[in-house]
Amino acid sequence: MKKVMILGSTGSIGTQTLDVIRRNEDMEVVSLAVRSNIRVLKEQVRKYHPRLVCVYEKEKALEFEKTVSGEVEVVSGMEGLVACATMTEGNIVVAAIVGMIGIRPVMEAIRAGKDIAFANKETLVTAGHLIMPLVKEKGVKLLPVDSEHAAIFMCLNGEKKEEVSKIWLTASGGPFRGKKREELENVTVEEALHHPNWSMGKKITIDSATMVNKGLEVIEARWLFSMSFDKIQVILQPQSVIHSMVEYNDGAVLAQLGTPDMRLPIEYALCYPERRERIGEPLDFTKLSEITFENPDLETFRGLSLAYEAGRIGGSMPTVFNAANEKAVALFLDRKISYLSMAELIEEMMKLHTPVKNPSLEEILEVEKEIHKRMEDKY
Ligand code: NAD
Numbered sequence: 001m002k003k004v005m006i007l008g009s010t011g012s013i014g015t016q017t018l019d020v021i022r023r024n025e026d027m028e029v030v031s032l033a034v035r036s037n038i039r040v041l042k043e044q045v046r047k048y049h050p051r052l053v054c055v056y057e058k059e060k061a062l063e064f065e066k067t068v069s070g071e072v073e074v075v076s077g078m079e080g081l082v083a084c085a086t087m088t089e090g091n092i093v094v095a096a097i098v099g100m101i102g103i104r105p106v107m108e109a110i111r112a113g114k115d116i117a118f119a120n121k122e123t124l125v126t127a128g129h130l131i132m133p134l135v136k137e138k139g140v141k142l143l144p145v146d147s148e149h150a151a152i153f154m155c156l157n158g159e160k161k162e163e164v165s166k167i168w169l170t171a172s173g174g175p176f177r178g179k180k181r182e183e184l185e186n187v188t189v190e191e192a193l194h195h196p197n198w199s200m201g202k203k204i205t206i207d208s209a210t211m212v213n214k215g216l217e218v219i220e221a222r223w224l225f226s227m228s229f230d231k232i233q234v235i236l237q238p239q240s241v242i243h244s245m246v247e248y249n250d251g252a253v254l255a256q257l258g259t260p261d262m263r264l265p266i267e268y269a270l271c272y273p274e275r276r277e278r279i280g281e282p283l284d285f286t287k288l289s290e291i292t293f294e295n296p297d298l299e300t301f302r303g304l305s306l307a308y309e310a311g312r313i314g315g316s317m318p319t320v321f322n323a324a325n326e327k328a329v330a331l332f333l334d335r336k337i338s339y340l341s342m343a344e345l346i347e348e349m350m351k352l353h354t355p356v357k358n359p360s361l362e363e364i365l366e367v368e369k370e371i372h373k374r375m376e377d378k379y
C-alpha cells in the first residue's frame with residue numbers, strides 16, 4: 001500500500017491527486033494539509049480518512065477541530081505542515097502547496113526519508129541549492145509533477161544526461177500570446193485568469209499570463225536535471241500537446257505528448273517507474289489539425305527574461321524574483337496594481353538587491369521578508 005501525504009489537498013493539484021488515489025486501490029491518504037478551506041477539507045476527511053490534517057491558519061484549525069469531533073487529529077501552522085509531511089507511516093509527499101512556504105515541509109520530508117511528488121516549483125526555485133544535495137544525501141526520489149518537467153523526466157529515462165544537448169521547455173504562451181505591450185496596459189484580472197488550455201490555481205494562472213511561470217520552470221529544470229541555463233530553451237507550443245522535449249548530441253529529439261491533464265504526471269510520479277491505466281482523454285492524432293511553434297516574445301513578457309537573469313546570478317536572486325512575484329500577483333489579484341506593473345516590480349526589487357551567495361534557509365526567508373516589506377511600504 002502506498003501511503004500518501006498531501007500538502008495543499010484543496011488546490012488544483014491536490015484535488016486531482018485525490019482523484020488519482022481514488023482510482024488506484026493500492027494507494028491511501030495518511031495526511032492532508034491546507035491553508036484555510038475547511039469546508040472542502042471536511043469532505044476530503046470523510047471520503048479519504050486521513051490520520052492527520054493540518055489547517056495552517058490557527059483559528060480555522062480550531063473551528064475545524066470542533067466540527068470533526070475526534071474523527072481525525074488536527075494540527076496547525078508550520079509545525080503542523082511539517083508533521084503532515086513527515087508521518088512515520090507515510091511513503092510519499094505530494095508537494096502541492098503554492099509558494100515558497102513549502103520549503104520547510106519539503107526539506108523536513110526529505111530529511112525524514114520520504115519520496116516527493118513535486119509540484120511546488122517556488123520551493124525549488126528559491127532553495128534548490130539546499131534541496132538537491134539533501135535529496136542526494138538521503139537517497140530519496142524527487143519526482144516532477146509539473147507537466148513539462150514530468151515530460152523531460154520521461155524523455156531522459158534510460159539515457160545519459162551527459163549526452164543531452166538541449167532541453168526544449170514548451171509553453172502555451174498563455175491568454176496574451178501575440179499581444180504587444182501597449183495592448184496589455186489595461187488587461188483585467190478576469191482576462192488574465194482565462195488560460196486557454198489548462199485549469200489551475202489562481203496564482204499559477206496569473207504566472208502563466210505573465211510567463212513568469214515559464215521563468216520559474218526554467219529555474220526548476222536547472223535544479224531537477226542539473227542543466228546549465230544555456231541548455232534550457234523555451235519554445236511556444238500553443239496547443240499544449242507537446243509537454244516538452246529533450247535533444248541529444250546526435251540530433252535525436254525525444255518528446256512526450258498528451259492531452260493537457262495533470263492527472264497523468266501526478267499518477268506517474270506516484271507510481272514511478274510503473275505506468276497505470278489512462279485517466280484522461282487519449283490524444284487522437286486523427287483529430288489534431290496542427291502542432292505549431294513560436295519563439296517567445298521576451299520584450300513583452302519580461303518576466304521570462306528576468307527569470308533567466310535571476311537564475312544566472314543565482315544565490316539569493318531567484319528568491320528575490322520569486323518573492324517579488326508572489327507579492328505582485330497578490331497585489332494584482334487584489335486589483336491594487338496593473339498587469340504590466342507585476343514584471344516592473346520584480347525588476348525593481350532585483351535591481352535593489354545585493355545577492356548573497358549560497359544562502360541558508362534562514363537567509364532565504366529573511367530576503368523574502370525584506371522584499372515583501374519593501375513592496376508593502378510601496379502600496
Ligand atoms: P491552488 O491555489 O489551486 O492550491 C494551493 C493549495 O495549497 C491549496 O490546497 C491551499 O490550501 C494550499 N496552501 C496554500 N498555502 C498554504 C499554507 N500556508 N499551508 C497549507 N496549505 C497551503 O494551486 P495549484 O494550482 O494546485 O498549484 C500548486 C503548486 O503546483 C504551485 O506551486 C503551482 O505552481 C504548481 N503547479 C500547478 C499546476 C496546476 O495544473 N495547477 C501545474 C504545474 C505546477
Ligand code: MG
Pocket residue numbers: 146147148217
Ligand atoms: Mg508547467
